[in-house]
Every structure is written in C-alpha cells, then in structure tokens.
Amino acid sequence: MFEKVREIIVDTLSCEMDEVTMEADLTEDLGADSLDAVELNIALEEQLGLSIADEDRPNLKTVGDIVRYLEAKEA
Secondary structure, three states, X not given: OHHHHHHHHHHHHOOOHHHOOOOOEOOOOOOOOHHHHHHHHHHXXXXXXXXXXXXXXXXXXXXXXXXXXXXXXXX
C-alpha cells in the first residue's frame, strides 16, 4: 500500500520520491496546502477505489496516517 500511496503523492504534489516517507507530514514536509489535500484525496480515492470519509480527512496528517487508514479500509 505504501508504494501505491507514495506514487500518487509524488504525482499529485510534484514532490521527490525520496521525500515521501511514512513519517513525512503532508503540509510541513511535502508543502501541501488545502487545495493540494483535496486533490490528493480525490486521486487516492480514484486510483485505489477506496473512499475517505470527510470526517476522517483532518486526521490524515502524515503519509503513514494515510497508509494505515487505507489499509484498515481494505481489511
């Protein structure tokens, strides 16, 4: 799951692959603003076929948060 999420983040946020780690913060480390966050959510949902609940989005601050959330959704 991490590799898939990493590719989507690199494509959506135009950041370097090596910047995207499980600990990387979307805003602090990867420079995502609120519009980037919306675009990233849409890209994740479309490419992975999983939905991210509106109320859960504010809790997804790091790449690891997203990966763990999506893995739990898949299970």
